[in-house]
Amino acid sequence: MGKRIGIEPALTPIRDYLNEKGYDVINLSHGMRKDSTNYNQFDAIVVTGMSDDFLGMEDTKTDAVIIDASGLTPAEVENQIKQRTR
Numbered sequence: 001m002g003k004r005i006g007i008e009p010a011l012t013p014i015r016d017y018l019n020e021k022g023y024d025v026i027n028l029s030h031g032m033r034k035d036s037t038n039y040n041q042f043d044a045i046v047v048t049g050m051s052d053d054f055l056g057m058e059d060t061k062t063d064a065v066i067i068d069a070s071g072l073t074p075a076e077v078e079n080q081i082k083q084r085t086r
Contacts, residue, residue, distance in 0.1 A: 003023050003024065003044065003085060004023075004024045004026070004041060004043050005018055005024065005026070005043065005045070005046060005081065006026055006027075006028045006039065006041075006042040006045040006046070007026070007028060008028055008046065008047050008048060009028070009029075010048065011048065011069055013074055014046060014069055015027070016074075017075070017077075017078070018074070018078060023078075023081075028045070039064050040063060042064040043064060043065065043081070043085045044064055044065040044067055044080075044084065044085055045064045045065070046069050046081075047066065047067070047068060047069065048068065048069055049068045065080075065085055067081065067084070
């Protein structure tokens with residue numbers, strides 16, 4: 001599979017699910033905000049809608065797909081990753 005996913009620490013069930021499915025899942029930290037080039041290491045970044053600016057993403061330039069996990073099951077998040085990172 002090989003996809004590298006950045007994820008908010010609060011999204012533990014989704015992180016665990018994606019790990020089980022073979023994704024390389026890494027918790028995002030506030031420290032990453034200082035250097036937005038860190039985001040380019042990911043194929044996708046999973047956040048919750050209530051924290052759209054969790055890492056200052058509103059002004060961050062990245063090629064990574066940003067997925068809002070609000071209201072989605074872990075399987076639905078995986079489907080979004082598959083569809084949007086082809």
